Amino acid sequence: MIQPLYFFPFNVNIQDAVRIQKDLSQYISFSFPFDSQEIHCLAGIDVSYLGKNLACAVVVAFSYPELQIIEVVHSIKKTQFPYIPGFLSFREGPVVAACLQKLKSLPQIFFFDGQGIAHPRGMGLASHVGILYNIVSIGVAKSVLVGQYEEPPSDKGEYTWIFYHDQIIGAALRRKKDVKPVFVSPGHRIDLLSSIEWTLKVSDKYRIPTPTRIAHLYADKIKRNEVSFDEYQ
Secondary structure: OOOOOOOOOOOOOHHHHHHHHHHHHOOOOOOOOOOHHHOOEEEEEEEEEEEOOEEEEEEEEEEOOOOOEEEEEEEEEEOOOOOOOOOHHHHHHHHHHHHHOOOOOOOOEEEEOOOOOOOOOOOOHHHHHHHHHOOOEEEEEOOOOOOEOOOOOOOOOOEEEEEEOOEEEEEEEOOOOOOOOEEEEEEEOOOHHHHHHHHHHOOOOOOOOHHHHHHHHHHHHHHOOOOOOOOOO
């Protein structure tokens, strides 16, 4: 079970949310605490919606380097915070937190379907949850929230920087030849180049990295009542 290191409330007003994001930003670390050979477990996190205000978080833990599923947990909660770009962690953080506290595995890297520091205040969902739980987290988003970038070359593994206020905050990464890039940024306890490296290490034939892609597939199955978790609990 993963327990939080810090506590910041999620059900707050906008002014308090901005203050919390600014306060949390001082805790971000870009220092990766592991050697590559020490990594044996990774996880993907996805949040989907079963209704307008009913969120479902799924965490899938994988062995590494095999990328075999070893555990799947999920949590469903009503959202309390409205949908406002730049404040998604306050809307989805509670259901992700509930999910993490069910997890028996101890993944060393968590991939989030969302932003890390590529955020107006450097505090996307991967960074916010990464700091609260003191986990290594990487944001891999399908679209850009802030900043500008040039299209990377068409080959797999090519990338270009995302700039915001003259700072590099992430990368547009081509995970598959001639397919739209994904947008990678560090969440917590990892730097940008290592975030790109690990995102490529969990590459397969799809655009979305395996950990978050599989988590999303489980979330879709939950929507359709097609999944039993007994095998992995």
